[in-house]
Amino acid sequence: MAFLTIISSGFFDRAYASQKSEHSAYPITTFELIEDVRGEYDFAAISSSVFANQFKQYPHQIISLGITKSIYWLRFQLPPNNPGAITASQILELKNPNIDKIDLFIPVNDSSAVAGVGYLAKSVGVSRPAANRDVLDNSWVFSIPDQYRQDQFLYLRLESSSALRLPVVLWRDNSFYTEAFLKNLGFGIFYGILLAMFFYNLFIFFVLQDKSYLCYVLYIGFMLLYQFQVHGHLKLWLDIAYQSYNAIFWVWLTAAFLASIYFTHYFLQVEFNALWNKTRAVLVVAALVQGCWGFFGYTIWANQLAHGLGLFGPIAYMAVAVWRLRQGFRPARYYLLAWGVLAVGIVVWVMAAYIPDTFTAVNYLLVATACESILLSFALSERFKTLRLKEMVLTKHMKYYRNLSLTDELTGLYNKRYFTKVMEQKIDAALECDRLLTLMIIDIDHFKIYNDRYGHLRGDQVLSQLAQVLLNVLEQSQMAFRYGGEEFVVLLPGSNCEAAVQIADSIRGQLQAEAFMPAGEAKVTVTASIGIAELRQDDTPARLFQRADDALYKAKAAGRNQVVCM
Numbered sequence: 001m002a003f004l005t006i007i008s009s010g011f012f013d014r015a016y017a018s019q020k021s022e023h024s025a026y027p028i029t030t031f032e033l034i035e036d037v038r039g040e041y042d043f044a045a046i047s048s049s050v051f052a053n054q055f056k057q058y059p060h061q062i063i064s065l066g067i068t069k070s071i072y073w074l075r076f077q078l079p080p081n082n083p084g085a086i087t088a089s090q091i092l093e094l095k096n097p098n099i100d101k102i103d104l105f106i107p108v109n110d111s112s113a114v115a116g117v118g119y120l121a122k123s124v125g126v127s128r129p130a131a132n133r134d135v136l137d138n139s140w141v142f143s144i145p146d147q148y149r150q151d152q153f154l155y156l157r158l159e160s161s162s163a164l165r166l167p168v169v170l171w172r173d174n175s176f177y178t179e180a181f182l183k184n185l186g187f188g189i190f191y192g193i194l195l196a197m198f199f200y201n202l203f204i205f206f207v208l209q210d211k212s213y214l215c216y217v218l219y220i221g222f223m224l225l226y227q228f229q230v231h232g233h234l235k236l237w238l239d240i241a242y243q244s245y246n247a248i249f250w251v252w253l254t255a256a257f258l259a260s261i262y263f264t265h266y267f268l269q270v271e272f273n274a275l276w277n278k279t280r281a282v283l284v285v286a287a288l289v290q291g292c293w294g295f296f297g298y299t300i301w302a303n304q305l306a307h308g309l310g311l312f313g314p315i316a317y318m319a320v321a322v323w324r325l326r327q328g329f330r331p332a333r334y335y336l337l338a339w340g341v342l343a344v345g346i347v348v349w350v351m352a353a354y355i356p357d358t359f360t361a362v363n364y365l366l367v368a369t370a371c372e373s374i375l376l377s378f379a380l381s382e383r384f385k386t387l388r389l390k391e392m393v394l395t396k397h398m399k400y401y402r403n404l405s406l407t408d409e410l411t412g413l414y415n416k417r418y419f420t421k422v423m424e425q426k427i428d429a430a431l432e433c434d435r436l437l438t439l440m441i442i443d444i445d446h447f448k449i450y451n452d453r454y455g456h457l458r459g460d461q462v463l464s465q466l467a468q469v470l471l472n473v474l475e476q477s478q479m480a481f482r483y484g485g486e487e488f489v490v491l492l493p494g495s496n497c498e499a500a501v502q503i504a505d506s507i508r509g510q511l512q513a514e515a516f517m518p519a520g521e522a523k524v525t526v527t528a529s530i531g532i533a534e535l536r537q538d539d540t541p542a543r544l545f546q547r548a549d550d551a552l553y554k555a556k557a558a559g560r561n562q563v564v565c566m
Contacts (some may be wrong), residue, residue, distance in 0.1 A: 002511070024175030028076055029061035030166040032153075036071040038364035039159070045103055045355075046073050047119070047155060065164035067303050068296030075153040077169055078127035078144070089173040090144035096167075097138050097232025100242070101125040104142055117149055125160075127242035137180060138187075138232030144170075161299035187231065190370050194224040197373045199305040201380065208384070216261035216380060220373055222256035226368065247295045257309060258284065263376075264317045267383060268324045268332060279316050283309070314343040334379035342372040347365060352482060408482040410460055411467035419481040419489060423541050426491055430535055437535040438500040438565075439548045440490040442507065445527045445560040447486035454518035462516060462526050469510045473503060489548075497534045497565035504530040504563040512561070534565065 032055035034046065037292050055075055065072055066419065080092070094102060102125045110118025124132045124140050135141040158164055171179070198220045205213035228234050238245075261283050270276045286309055294302035317339045325332040345368025406418040414422070423439075430437040444450075444462065451459040465489065472482040479491045492500050506527055516524045531552025533544050547566050555562040 024172050026170040031058040031074045033058045034073045039071045053395045063166040067163050071159045075154040091171040091173050091176045092142045093169045094140040098162045100127045103157035105155040107149040109147045130239040193370045197377050212266040215259050219259035222252050226252035250291050250294030257287040310346050314339045329384035331379050338372045338375035342368045411482050413467050414481045416483050436494050436496050438492045438495045439533050439544050441531045441552045442488040442528050444486040458518035473506050497541045500532045529555040529560045530563045532565035
């Protein structure tokens, strides 16, 4: 997460490369410096002979003064304007869009001034009006006038609550505009990536209603707004009072940090981990404190805390991700990689901000943020795939155990418990819609004798075969149940007695035709008696079942292997 005040000049920052053969970009690397701790000096004093010998040589090639309340005065000279170096049209660029106040004093020819030298003062910065800019750019760009005095120092006054890391480059005007085009093209790619990730995952959130996607979308959205402001682009579009501009900045940053915390919370599914919950509480409090400090103007403290959170936050996220990965949560792989990439970018940037000349490029964090947004999107896809597979397995298991509770283990038919539930529903539906319904009870003739003679294993074979006959004869809407022992029941929606008797005769005939050989080669015939009752308007489940049972009793009394309908 980009929890740092980024002072990048652009996506394609090449100003720190070795000097080009055509000298189109000339980095200014020699500075002299005075620290104004209490802010008591003005330009007249600083440029006077009194301070001429008080400037100290700055030991580094890039201005990098950290986060400080002090005001710094620097002086430097531009390279000679001759055909071998910079041409007459010159542009000076200060590559940090987040400096609060920048005052540049350019020496020019002035016959009315002392020694013929006057100074052209230019005042820009986040706290100054955008109209003060010479060139409309996200960084601070100054046109060097033709009457510039090459033999004199330029003076630079810097005051800011953000990190005072300030590369200074002198350009030929045509080279600067070429570089600006490439820089803005790079920014367009970066913002485009974040916008694509934002809208793509926003759509998925509306489809899935998953909290992880919501937190990711909020994180990317606030990160995009934060980056848009921290790189100076918001100032180009919205020139508002500094207090409001600063407050907006800290709202974006705090919201992005909070969204990342809860994204981690829901994505890694660590709601019940006590250590994480304590860490999360600390991070949330620290983020809110950081935001309040920044919102109410204590920006030095807020920036210091933001740097600490920017380093500690990803480390905490990665630690939790490693723990979940070791538990077998595979989506944590992409998550760990994403925050690892960003953590490297943050470390590189912090070191570059506090340790001068350590790194020559200042765009690590931009690239890391773009890569992180893509990797986190991959992580979400992997998480969805993993959870979907687990859900499918769970559903399969639930269906299996549900079927076990509703079906008879031996025959595979529905059991008595399910029959009791379904029968009441079918009767209510039939009576309400005035539809036909019949109930059939089947009992295997002399089954106890068969069991006693041939054994229960052979008896089970008869029960299983009758169940198979029922499945072969009945239609999909007609349901068969094993009621208990050798008794089976069948519900026949839409059938009257006449239709039910035909079905019963088919069942009875197919069972009788089966060749059972429980004692070797001798064939044994098994028959069944069937009682049927047709639903009446005044029937209850108990009455209908009783009438079918009475019909079964009559079938048995008539000599068995009979069908009777009442």
